[in-house]
Amino acid sequence: MSTFEFNKFAAAILLAGIIAMVSSFIAEELIKPTKLAQPAYVIAGVEAHPAAGGAAAPPAAELEPIGPLLAKAxxxxxxxxxxxxxACHTFDKGGPNRVGPNLFGVIGSVxxxxxGFAFSKVMExxxxxxxxxxxxxxxxxxxxAYAPGTKMTFAGLRKAEQRADVIVFLRSKMDSPPPLP
Ligand code: HEC
Structure with a gap:
């Protein structure tokens, strides 16, 4: 193999390597967001306001009360x-903030x-x-829907049972849990 041919050969390998690196980087970037949130189509209750008129009230306003489910959660x-x-929250006392704030003791708090966590304007x-x-x-x-403009980019938990379970889980992460309703 002449030097020239060898160089072409080496350049081709180098190029292939770069392409592989770039495409795996792109693939990672494409895949990352789907790890964080549920698929966007799981947004709960979007079809709940066919003829509300005017500014859409939050569909969440029509949810069944969670109280009865908490007892069974x-x-x-x-x-x-x-x-x-x-991916975004820690739950234990003294845990760090991530993309979202630490959630120890959140129930009953403001x-x-x-x-010191940089909340969105709507949350503030x-x-x-x-x-x-x-x-x-x-x-x-x-x-x-609850907090338009919130920084929490999470589609929501569509199933009331899941919300009840996660709420009693949050309640287990408190110094003095408030009574269930
Ligand atoms: C993609 C990241 C992300 C995911 C996933 C996520 N959150 Fe959040 N969460 C945030 C951010 C960011 C905020 C701050 C919201 C704001 O400032 O508008 C927040 C705020 C909150 C708050 C209000 C905290 C406070 O001090 O007022 C609660 C409660 C909460 N999240 C619970 C949950 C629960 C439960 C889940 C899982 C079912 C969840 N979050 C999933 C990012 C996330």
């Missing part, structure tokens, strides 16, 4: 559901409950409102 199941949240605007069970139910069913 299961924190261990909730821990399972919470794997979907763990909206935007972590000092609700700062005098408490996270009771129904507020969490509505937020988790459809974060964007």
């Amino acid at each position: 299961n924190a261990a199941e909730g821990a399972n559901v919470a794997k979907q949240c763990a 909206h935007g409950h972590v000092e 605007g609700m700062h005098d409102k408490k996270w009771d069970y129904e507020a969490l139910n509505k937020f988790l069913a459809n974060p964007k």
Whole structure:
């Protein structure tokens, strides 16, 4: 093989390597977001307001009350559901903030409950409102409908049972859990 041919050969291998690297990088970038959130079509209750007229009220306003389901809910199941949240949240006391704030003790606390976390404007605007069970139910069913402009890019948990399970899981991550309704 002449030097020239050898160089062409080496250049071809180098090029192939670069193409492989770039395409695996692109593939990773494409795949990453789907690991974080549920598929966008799971947004709960979008079809719930066919003729509401005017500014759309949050579909979450029409959810069944979560209270009765909380009595039957299961924190261990909730821990399972919470794997979907763990990309962005930690739950234990003193845990770090990630993309989202640490969620220890969130039930009964104010909206935007972590000092020093950069909450969205809408969440800061609700700062005098408490996270009771129904507020969490509505937020988790459809974060964007509950808090338009929220930084929580999560489609929502469509199933009420899953929301109830994850809420009792959150309740297990508290110093003094409030009573169930
Ligand atoms: C893609 C990242 C992401 C995922 C997944 C996610 N969250 Fe969040 N979450 C956030 C961010 C960011 C905020 C702050 C929202 C804001 O400021 O508008 C937030 C805020 C919250 C809050 C309000 C905290 C407070 O102090 O007011 C609760 C409660 C919450 N998330 C629960 C959950 C639960 C439960 C799940 C799983 C079912 C979940 N989140 C999934 C990113 C995420």
